[in-house]
Amino acid sequence: MSRTFKIVLAAGIGLAAVVGGAGAAYAYYQADNSAELRATGQAGEQADGYLGVVGSASGDIRAQVDAVNIKRRAFYTQLAAKRGAKIEEVAATTACEILATRVLPGQFYRLPDGVWRKRDGNTPVARPTYCG
Helix, strand or coil: CCHHHHHHHHCCCHHHHHHCCHHHHHHHHHCCCHHHHHHHCCEEEECCCCEEECCCCCHHHHHHHHHHHHHHHHHHHHHHHHHCCCHHHHHHHHHHHHHHHCCCCCCEEECCCCCEEECCCCCCCCCCHHHC
16 A cells, blocks of 8 residues: 555545545445345455455355456446556555445454454444554
């Protein structure tokens, strides 16, 4: 992550500065089936902005996760080009928003340490330090 990007996050601008507002990300995530995949417990959100397979899932679940991630990568690429940012920065910043708003109790998420965690009750999801 570039120094400039960390400063933007530290200033509290985060997702809005990099991807042009939470509205664009919200609209995009309404169009994929990540919520259904997370609800199965076989997929979870990751700190890198991509969906991951939790444990040993079926080939069908893996294919669906791959399809979501292909769409996300295209979305991140487009936004990065518009904002003059790196794809990884857009993805990580979007992950901050996803982890805060989309992972529901009982669903899985993975932080940069690589450990899958299950969200408990109403406890907020722990987020990477770069989320601010």
